[in-house]
Structures are given as structure tokens and as C-alpha cells.
Amino acid sequence: MYGAPLSHKSKKIMLLGSGELGKEVIIEAQRLGIETIAVDRYANAPAMQVAHRSHVIDMLDSEQLRAIIEQERPDLIVPEIEAIATSVLVELETEGYRVIPTATASRLTMDREGIRRLAAETLGLRTAKFEFANSLEELHAAVAKIGTPCVIKPIMSSSGKGQSVCRTPEGVEASWNIAMEGGRAKKARVIVEEFIHFESEITLLTVRSISGTTYCEPIGHIQKDGDYIESWQPHTMSEQQIMDAQHMAKTITDALGGLGLYGVELFLTADGVYFSEVSPRPHDTGMVTMATQDLSEFALHARAILGFPITGVRLLTPGASYTLKADREQVEYTISGIEEALSVPNTQVRVFGKPETKVGRRMAVALSSAETVEEARSLAKQAAGKLTLNFD
Ligand SMILES: Nc1ncnc2c1ncn2[C@@H]1O[C@H](COP(=O)(O)OP(=O)(O)OP(=O)(O)O)[C@@H](O)[C@H]1O
Ligand SMILES: [Mg+2]
Numbered sequence: 001m002y003g004a005p006l007s008h009k010s011k012k013i014m015l016l017g018s019g020e021l022g023k024e025v026i027i028e029a030q031r032l033g034i035e036t037i038a039v040d041r042y043a044n045a046p047a048m049q050v051a052h053r054s055h056v057i058d059m060l061d062s063e064q065l066r067a068i069i070e071q072e073r074p075d076l077i078v079p080e081i082e083a084i085a086t087s088v089l090v091e092l093e094t095e096g097y098r099v100i101p102t103a104t105a106s107r108l109t110m111d112r113e114g115i116r117r118l119a120a121e122t123l124g125l126r127t128a129k130f131e132f133a134n135s136l137e138e139l140h141a142a143v144a145k146i147g148t149p150c151v152i153k154p155i156m157s158s159s160g161k162g163q164s165v166c167r168t169p170e171g172v173e174a175s176w177n178i179a180m181e182g183g184r185a186k187k188a189r190v191i192v193e194e195f196i197h198f199e200s201e202i203t204l205l206t207v208r209s210i211s212g213t214t215y216c217e218p219i220g221h222i223q224k225d226g227d228y229i230e231s232w233q234p235h236t237m238s239e240q241q242i243m244d245a246q247h248m249a250k251t252i253t254d255a256l257g258g259l260g261l262y263g264v265e266l267f268l269t270a271d272g273v274y275f276s277e278v279s280p281r282p283h284d285t286g287m288v289t290m291a292t293q294d295l296s297e298f299a300l301h302a303r304a305i306l307g308f309p310i311t312g313v314r315l316l317t318p319g320a321s322y323t324l325k326a327d328r329e330q331v332e333y334t335i336s337g338i339e340e341a342l343s344v345p346n347t348q349v350r351v352f353g354k355p356e357t358k359v360g361r362r363m364a365v366a367l368s369s370a371e372t373v374e375e376a377r378s379l380a381k382q383a384a385g386k387l388t389l390n391f392d
Contacts (some may be wrong), residue, residue, distance in 0.1 A: 010035050011306065014072055016059055017080030018047035020352040020362070021282045024290070024298035025078065026051050031299075032306060037072055044355045047080070059084045069097065076305055079106045080281060082158055083184055086110045100305045101208065101258025105280040108256065111156045112191045115277060123251050125275040128267075129194040134187070136176045142192040143172050149195040152176070153226075154183025159360075160226015165195065196274055198267035202235050203285045205297050206249040206262045207313070209304040213253065215246055216293065216300075217315045220373075221285040227360060230381065231285035232320040232373045233292050237268065244273040252278050261301040284362070285321075291348060291367035291376075292319035319369040320376035322384035326357035330391050333357050340386035341366055346376075347383045363389060 011034050015022045018040035026036045026047050038051035041058055048054035055072075057064040062085040069077060069092060077089065078100045086107040093103035108114035113132060119125045131142035132155070143150055143166060152175040154162040162182020166175040179190045201223070205216035220235030221228050237245070249264040252275065256262070263283025267274040286297040294314045295303070303310055324335070333356070341349050347368045354363060364387055368379035 011075040012037065012072070013076040013078050013305075014039060014069065014074035015047055015051070015078045015080050016065075016084050018045035018051070018054065019080060020046045020350065020354075020365075021284065021287075021298070022047035022078075022080040023050055023352070024287075024296070025080070025282065025301055028296075028299045028302035029306070032302060032308070034302075034306065037074060039068060042355070044353075046352045046354060049353055061085060062088045066092070076100055078281075078305065082106075082110050082156070084110070099258075101256060101260040101262070101280050105256035105258055109278060109280050111185065112153060112277070113155055113189075116191065118255060119252055119275050119278075123255055125248050125251060126272065127275050128196050131192045132189060133192060134189050136173060139176050139190060139192065140169070140172050143169060146192050146194050151193045151195055152179055153191050153193070154179045154185065155187075155189040155191060156185040157183045160223070163226040166192075196267045196269060198269050198274070200235065200268045201276070202237070202245070202266050202268060203231070203283050204245050204249045204264040204266060205283065205286050205289070205300070206253050206264055207300045207304050207310060208253055208257075208259055208262070209300075209310040210259070210307055211309045211311060213250060214300075214310055214313055215249065216286075216289065216297070216313055218242070218245065219283075219285050219288060225360070227325075227362075228285050228323065229325075230320065230322045230377065231288045232318070232377050233288050234315060234318065234373070236373075241268055241273055248273060248275050256280060259307065260305045261297055263297075287350070287365050288319050288321040288367060290350070291321070291369045292317055317369040318371065318373045318376050319367065320373065320380040321368075322366045322377075322380040323362050324364040324366070324384050324387045324389070326361045326363050326389055327359060328391070329356070329358050331356045332391065334390045335364060335387055336390055337386040337388045341383040344368065344379050344383040344386070346370060347379055349383065349387070357389060357391075 018038040133139040217234035221231035263279040265276040366383035370376040
């Protein structure tokens, strides 16, 4: 797939991971005249459909990853997912390549251990109590220390894969098996976290640009089986909670450094804010910003990484997003009901164009705005409910 040749003066970015979030980043970068290359492990991924050109490689394979970067010589390497051979990015950075936000940030956030130890042990941020285990036997000991209920997650996984809540000591083995099936690391290793009975959870989008650090209004969200179903902005928080949340976001993003947008995931509880995890890139729950902000999280990321100023972010209206997920695996599918969804007031739809469905895979999202968050949530849910996946 080759697009029109661009001026030799235009900058070139290479996106590693080409999902629905990357697709929007590419569109925003192209609006600023940038040459874009999309890479993923499968053909025709969402961002590849809009990039100037694309490559299919195994991004966890160090040699393949280095070869494609050396072939293309991008000005910026922009990871979109965690599952990348990040040690190669660290090497390439020392050779002069620029990795967004930094190679260390992508290495530390690739697995739950790196980022959790940095946040809790080095930076002293408040997190759920945690332990690690490399075997079922160690897991029994770790659960005994943390207590039940607790959350058990593979060290490397995303979108809730391999994650389970262990409610009793008898449930440890089942959780171990779920983690072994759902994780992507070659090594068997899990994290056990104290279960936090939060009142709500938020993503605080935090942008590091040449203009300094800027925060978006907090995004509230609901996750099911560890994956996001719906999100809204702004989420109501007390002044104290906002101060604490911004302080945590500043601390972790300063430590990770570089330029770009981060999604800082936090739990709000009766006795304070807990740090959960951070994405060094646009966040799925932040898709709502395409309906609420003057600059979406994707526009902010593109501007920040290209070294352009960000003089401020304006929330134009309350809004919400609601996802459409597949319940089976199939290559041939269509999405119907778009006309009905778009008949819902103040509503837009984003169809990702993924070549096939998988159980639990996000295929599209409805975005609505309204006078209040409550109204927007109701509209987005209504619109998503009109979308149907057809498999015949
Ligand atoms: N310690 C915990 N206590 C209570 N709930 C938790 C805890 N850890 C995770 N969860 C719930 O599970 C969700 C997913 O967890 P987490 O963000 O760690 O996993 P993930 O697989 O990286 O998800 P994603 O990639 O979608 O962000 C959280 O958003 C939260 O709703
Ligand atoms: Mg998460």
C-alpha cells in the first residue's frame, strides 16, 4: 500500500500498533502535514486504512522491529500498544531515534511490574497493596498476604485479559489458570492487588508539550471484565480530589518524561485517590474527547509529539461514549443500524473497520454530547444499542 509521495521536508512518524486509537492519531498527524506509517501484526488494521503506507510484522520480535525501523528511518517512533519489543526501542533511542514519549516510558509501562514499582516504591504514590507470584504455590502465599477479595492479573496483558477477582483462598487456582491463559508474557508471572472498593474510577488525560503540562477535565468510566464499556466527561470531583489527582498525574508523567499525552488511571475512594496505571499514549476511555473538547486527545497527542505548542484545552460540552463489542469470532461481518444511531440527537459514531471480530473485541463507539453528563450517557447508550453486528 503506497500513498502519494510527500515533500522530502515533511516529518515521518511510525506508529507501532494500528488500532482505533492509532487511526485517529494518524488522521491528526496528517492534518499537520506529516507522513505516516502504520505497523501492526495483522493486515488492514484500522490505522493502516488511513496511513500513507503500512507494514505487517511481529512487533514482539526484536529483529523484525529493528529491521522495519531501520528501513523507514522515521523521525518519531510512536508506540500505540504495550506488546512491543521495547528493549529494541531503548537501544534505538541511544542510537539517536526518538521514541514517544520516551523508550523508558514504553518499557516501564509494557508490564505491570515496572510501572507499579516506579509509582509505589520510587515515587511514593498511593496504590492498592500488591505482590507478585511466579507459580501457583507463590500465588497462594501472595493471596494470603494481600487477603481476599483481591485482583489477579498477568504481568503483561491489556483490556482485562487474564484478569480475575479472587474472592476466597479456594479461588486461587482458578485465577491462576485464567491468568496463564490470558497473559502474553512467555514467563508465568502475575500481580496480586488488594481489591479497592472505589466509588468511581477516572482517566486523567495529561499532556506534556513544549508549553508544559496540561490536564483535560477528568473522564469517568465503567469497566466490565476489565474492559471499558462507557465513559463520560467531565466526571464530578471535589477540589481536593482534583488536586490529588493532578498531583499524582504530574508526578508519574514527570518521572516518565518526554512529549505526548498520557492516560492516568485513578480510583476515587472515600479515603482518597489511588493510582492504578498509566498509558503513555491516548486512552480508550478518552475517545469521548472527540465529542467534548476543542482538541481531542488524538489532536493533543499529535501536537505534543511533533513539538507544537498547546496553549490550552477547552471542554466545549459534557459528553459520553458507549462501545459496541463483538461476542464471537468471525471474519465476515457488517455493522447495521448506523442510520438509527445517528438519528439520536447530538450523536456521532466511529466504526473502527477491524477486519474481523473476536469475543469481546471493540468494533465501534457511539459519542454523544448534551447539557449534562447524565443526558449524554443516556444518548450514547441508546445510540450504541442501535448498532448491530451481522454475521451472515
Ligand atoms: N485493585 C483493583 N481493585 C478494584 N478494581 C480493580 C483493581 N484493579 C483493576 N480493577 C478494575 O479492572 C479494570 C482493569 O484493570 P487494569 O486497568 O489494571 O487492567 P488493564 O487490562 O490494563 O485494562 P486496560 O488495558 O483496559 O486499561 C480497572 O479499570 C478496574 O475497573
Ligand atoms: Mg487499565
